[in-house]
Structures are given as C-alpha cells and as structure tokens.
Amino acid sequence: MMQNKVTEKYTEILMELEDFRKKDFSFQSGRILGSMCSEPHPIARDAYNKFLDTNLGDPGLFPGTKQIERQYISFVQSLLHAPPSSAGHIVSGGTEGNITAMWLAKQLSGNKEIIIPASAHFSFQKIASLMDMKLKPIPLTKSYTMDVTHVKRKLQTKTAAVIGIAGSTDLGTIDPIEEIADLCHDEHIFLHVDAAFGGYIIPFLKNTGYKLPQFDFLSEGVSSLSIDAHKMGYAAIPLGVVVFREKQWLDEISVPSQCISSKKQAGILGTRSGGPVAAAYAVSRYLGIEGYQQVVARCMETTTYAAGQICSLGLSLITEPVLNVIAVRLKNPLKVERALDSEGWKVNIIDHLSSIRIVCMPQITKEIIDEFIPVLQKVCQKVGEL
Numbered sequence: 001m002m003q004n005k006v007t008e009k010y011t012e013i014l015m016e017l018e019d020f021r022k023k024d025f026s027f028q029s030g031r032i033l034g035s036m037c038s039e040p041h042p043i044a045r046d047a048y049n050k051f052l053d054t055n056l057g058d059p060g061l062f063p064g065t066k067q068i069e070r071q072y073i074s075f076v077q078s079l080l081h082a083p084p085s086s087a088g089h090i091v092s093g094g095t096e097g098n099i100t101a102m103w104l105a106k107q108l109s110g111n112k113e114i115i116i117p118a119s120a121h122f123s124f125q126k127i128a129s130l131m132d133m134k135l136k137p138i139p140l141t142k143s144y145t146m147d148v149t150h151v152k153r154k155l156q157t158k159t160a161a162v163i164g165i166a167g168s169t170d171l172g173t174i175d176p177i178e179e180i181a182d183l184c185h186d187e188h189i190f191l192h193v194d195a196a197f198g199g200y201i202i203p204f205l206k207n208t209g210y211k212l213p214q215f216d217f218l219s220e221g222v223s224s225l226s227i228d229a230h231k232m233g234y235a236a237i238p239l240g241v242v243v244f245r246e247k248q249w250l251d252e253i254s255v256p257s258q259c260i261s262s263k264k265q266a267g268i269l270g271t272r273s274g275g276p277v278a279a280a281y282a283v284s285r286y287l288g289i290e291g292y293q294q295v296v297a298r299c300m301e302t303t304t305y306a307a308g309q310i311c312s313l314g315l316s317l318i319t320e321p322v323l324n325v326i327a328v329r330l331k332n333p334l335k336v337e338r339a340l341d342s343e344g345w346k347v348n349i350i351d352h353l354s355s356i357r358i359v360c361m362p363q364i365t366k367e368i369i370d371e372f373i374p375v376l377q378k379v380c381q382k383v384g385e386l
C-alpha cells in the first residue's frame with residue numbers, strides 16, 4: 001500500500017517536472033541561436049548520471065572520480081601548452097574561473113587594480129565588487145580588440161593583473177595576447193587570459209589551418225587561463241577549468257580544511273559534483289582532438305554560411321566573424337529580438353553595439369539557418385529594418 005502511494009506520488013512529481021520542462025526552449029530544437037552553451041554530447045549525459053552522487057570537495061571518499069579529474073585537467077593543460085610546472089583547477093564556468101584567477105592575482109601582488117579590455121565579460125564587475133578591486137578599462141581598436149598601446153600607458157605599481165580575451169562574449173574577437181604577454185612578462189605583471197569561449201575552439205581551428213593569433217601558455221607572459229567545457233567543449237553545465245602557470249600558486253588560494261578527507265582545499269567551492277567532470281572527460285575521450293576539429297570546422301562553415309545569408313538580405317554585420325559568433329547591426333535590436341521571440345527563435349541583444357548576436361554552436365546546422373533566414377527577413381521587414 002505504502003509502496004503504491006509512494007510510486008503514485010513519484011510518478012506525479014515526474015509528470016509535474018515534465019510540464020515545467022515543456023516551457024523551456026531546448027538546444028536540441030536548434031531554436032536557441034544566441035547562447036554560448038550547447039546541447040551536451042550524448043556521452044556527457046550518460047557520464048554525468050553515473051557520477052551524480054560524487055563529491056570532489058571530499059576527494060578521499062572518491063579516489064576514482066579524483067583520478068578522472070586529474071586526467072581531464074591534464075588534457076586541458078596539454079591543449080593549452082601549459083608547462084609541467086602548471087596546475088589546473090576545476091570551476092563551475094567562466095565567471096568562477098575569472099574570480100579565482102583574480103583572487104590569486106590579488107594575493108600574489110597585494111594590488112587591487114585590474115586592466116581589462118572594454119569588451120571584458122561582466123563577471124569582472126562582480127570581481128570588482130566582491131574583492132574590492134578596481135577595473136581600468138582599455139579602449140578597443142577598430143577590429144574590436146584590446147589596444148595594446150593603451151595597456152602600456154595604464155600599467156602601474158598598483159596593477160594586480162591584466163586581462164586578455166580569447167573569444168569575446170560580444171563578437172568572438174581575440175585580443176593580441178602575445179603582445180600583451182610580452183609586456184606583462186617584462187613588467188612582472190600577472191596576465192590572465194579569459195578563454196571561456198575561445199579556449200575550446202582556437203586550438204582546433206589552428207590545427208585545421210585557420211590563421212588565428214597565439215593565445216595560450218606558449219607565450220611566457222601568460223600567468224593563468226580559463227576555459228569552459230560547457231560552451232564549445234560539448235560537455236554539460238557547469239564545467240570550466242582555470243590553469244595556473246605555477247603549481248605552488250594554488251597555495252595562495254587554499255585554506256586548511258576540517259572534517260573532510262583533505263587537509264586543505266583550494267578555490268572557492270566546497271562540495272562539488274563529479275558529474276560535470278566525468279561528462280567533460282568522457283567527451284574529450286570520445287571526440288579526441290580530431291573529433292573536436294571536425295565539430296569546430298562545421299561550426300565555422302555554418303557561421304560563414306549564415307553570415308552570407310544575413311548579408312544577402314541587405315543587413316550588415318558589426319565585424320567579419322573571427323570565431324562562430326555573428327553580430328547583426330540593427331537600428332532597434334530589441335524590437336527584432338522580441339519579434340523573433342514571438343516566432344519561436346531566441347537571439348541575444350548586444351545593446352552597446354546596437355545588434356543581435358547569433359552563435360553557431362555545434363547543434364546549429366545549415367538547415368536550421370535556412371529555416372531562420374526567411375523568419376529574420378519577415379521580422380526585419382515588419383519592424384522597418386529592411
């Protein structure tokens with residue numbers, strides 16, 4: 001009797017959850033065009049479920065899961081040409097990666113000023129507020145990348161860190177990391193590269209012959225770099241990695257820990273699931289470098305195709321896409337975004353560039369672009385953009 005009652009309730013709750021879920025947009029539908037997250041690879045789902053009850057905050061209880069974490073971090077380190085002296089730390093994503101890196105930079109330097117490109121992600125606003133730090137924005141060049149001549153002028157004894165972006169949130173642009181790294185190396189200043197988006201694309205595109213700038217630990221002046229597996233890594237949310245050039249820097253962001261299986265704990269989080277780590281590891285093993293190359297090459301093909309179709313409607317782009325990000329210039333992006341929304345398509349707005357953003361993630365195919373273009377045309381005609 002009791003068993004039956006529980007079963008009924010169990011089913012009822014699952015049905016209730018289904019109803020909530022039906023209200024969501026899904027990556028699988030291909031209708032989410034503005035997000036930098038993607039439909040996880042099927043193996044990521046299976047791996048995630050297997051490790052649902054693991055806690056990497058208490059690693060002595062889960063030595064197997066800890067081993068997966070170490071192996072996955074090694075994969076990321078080698079992808080980013082990190083030296084043997086380096087260490088990686090799992091984070092929930094780009095925001096936590098940036099926060100952790102700035103926590104370290106503040107600890108190492110005792111300073112509070114962060115030099116950021118004007119295109120930096122809004123997580124740096126959180127960093128300034130959380131850690132009482134001050135942001136010093138640098139203007140962008142005509143190609144929407146950090147203007148290095150201004151960086152030189154802004155470097156001071158109060159500087160805690162300089163930020164360079166490899167794959168900006170708005171446009172997917174890549175800052176001149178090599179030049180910035182040379183500057184920081186000479187001045188002994190911490191350089192953090194925010195490669196939350198580009199970290200999982202640039203290395204693979206470079207392998208397939210795309211001419212993209214150097215952005216990783218091959219430049220000696222790069223101190224840390226963060227990368228997200230839940231963006232172009234085809235893995236599940238939440239998963240990123242922040243890699244530090246020197247292992248011993250982890251001590252600066254560690255505290256002694258009681259009542260868990262390790263004597264000290266690094267980073268911001270305590271309890272954290274092994275699920276997303278297992279998922280990212282599984283995808284990296286399943287796809288390998290070649291698999292990722294194919295995925296990113298397809299994303300770039302779709303991007304070029306979509307950009308061409310958009311321009312042939314008579315619309316223009318803010319800049320030629322560098323990665324798989326397209327920003328469409330509009331007089332009233334909010335009106336277009338709303339009208340697209342009512343047709344069932346989700347794009348994102350970039351207010352300060354008066355544009356909408358489309359990101360050609362792995363689940364976005366040319367066929368989906370072919371469905372979208374006539375809707376974009378209709379909507380733009382209706383609101384007076386065409």
Ligand SMILES: Cc1ncc(COP(=O)(O)O)c(C=O)c1O
Nearest residue numbers: 036093094095121169194196197
């Ligand atoms: C360049 C960059 N950095 C950081 C972030 C923040 O990542 P998350 O939302 O995973 O915390 C984003 C998100 O889009 C990003 O584009």
